[in-house]
Amino acid sequence: MTNSLDSELLAAEQAMSTDSYSMSIGELISSYVGGEIEVNPAFQRFFRWTDFQKSRLIESFLLGLPVPPIFVYQRTSGHWELIDGLQRVSTILQFVGELKNKSGDLIDPLTLTETKYMPSLKGMIWKETPDNLKVLPDALKLKFRKARIDVKIIMPKSAELSKYELFDRLNTGGSQATSAEVRNCLILMKDASFFEWLSDLVDHPSFVNSIPLTERAEAEQYRIELLVRFLILQDTSVEEAKAIPDLETYLNDKILEMASNPNLDRKEIADKFRKTFDLLFNIFDEGSFRRLNIAKGAHVGPFLLAAFEVIAMGVAKNLDNVVAKGDVWLEERIKQLWEKELIVKSIGLSSSRRLGQTIPLGRSHFQ
Known part of the structure; x- marks a missing residue:
């Protein structure tokens, strides 16, 4: 057992190489403007701080308070790719008027809100504008640019997938990011065209219309979570489904494999997906994955994941x-399915136990 652990540790250490660097905010801004650090603009759709949260970060730098480090992946060219710390870096760049969107256009600069220790920051901006807003005093600008942030660097000799592993671990298990949001960013990091x-x-x-979701579920990217489940679990064997130790990790690994597959027939998969949901929506409208009330002859209640797994993937x-x-x-x-309460038996079960029932049920029931 000890030899196995030693060999596993050695292999992991060889796959991962890291370094640390403390840089000033001024250096960070210059690196971004000079194209030396990449901040994927597409990530901005997943992680959104309020102006108060952004202003509090700026206040923290001005007060000299500690700020969590950012993590970057260093390419062989020496350029950095931001892996974690999007909101912190984006806030810094937006405040000084340098943050660009996906089209390469500058995003509107941040106007600070009132903060706890420096309420007079309210309404302040970095650069003068025709609107004559309050500009941050030069002394505070200098203090801000000289403030430092720690950078954790994943070095080039690391395995290619190490940056995905790092991003995944930094953004799960207590992070405010949902599993769907983390997965979306992992896909974007792997292949932007696949994400599009x-x-x-x-x-x-x-x-969209056959799966009515709450505003919160929409905001947390749950619909694309359902799409990923649909694409991956269709071809998962019952035995494999029952043995999945952690569904989110499994889906992450499988969707990245799909994104890396040069032989993937995207058109065939897309056609099958669209035909499936066109068929279901044309018959059941918004009730496709809602419980059927036999007495009323109507589909009622909220969207049910177990029904989605049986019906959508089975069809x-x-x-x-x-x-x-x-x-x-x-x-x-x-x-x-509803008369015999076949779906009901799976509702509320853990993912592996549920999938062990829903996957074979859907496959056999629609043969």
Whole structure:
């Protein structure tokens, strides 16, 4: 056992190499402006601080308070790719008027709000504007630029996937980022075109309209979470599903594998996805994944994940057969699921126990 642990530790240490560096805010700004550090603008859609949170960070630098480090991946060219610390770095850059969006256009500079220890910061900006807003005094500008932030660097000899592993671990287990938000950023880091493909799928009208979600679920990117589950779990064997130790890690690993697959037929997958949800929405509208009240003959209540796993993935797996049998047959088959309480048995179970029931049920029920 000791030898195994020693060898595992050695292998992991060889795959990971890190360094530390303390840099001034002025250096950080110059590095970004000079193209030496990449802050992926697409990430900004997932992590959004309020102006108060941003202003409090600026106040912390001015007061000399400690700020958590940022993490970067150093490419062989020497350029840095920001892995963790998006909000801190974006706030700094926006405050000084240097932050750019995905199109390369400058984002509106930050106007500070009132803070706890320096309430007079309210309304202050970095650069003068025609609006004659209050400009931060030069002495405070100098203090801000000289303030320092620690940088943790993942070095080039690290395994390629180490930056994804690092990002994942830094943003799960107590972070405010949801698992779906973390996964989206992992995908963006791996292949922006693959993420754009997913974004196109997730906006398909039948998919959106057949799954009414709360505002909070929408804001936390839960719809793309459902898309990822649909794409990955369709081809997961029952045995594998039952043995998944942590579903979020499993989905992260599998979607990154999919993003890395040069032979992936995106058109075929997209066509199957759209046909599945077009079919379900045309028959059941918003009730596709809601419980069927037999007495009322209507689908009621909230969206049910177990119903989604049985119906959406089961229909997709047997799509040719379902289409051949027709709408009346499909409506009757789904009615039977609720009459016999087949889906109900899976509601509330842990992911591995639930998937061990929902995946085989969907595959067999729509054959």
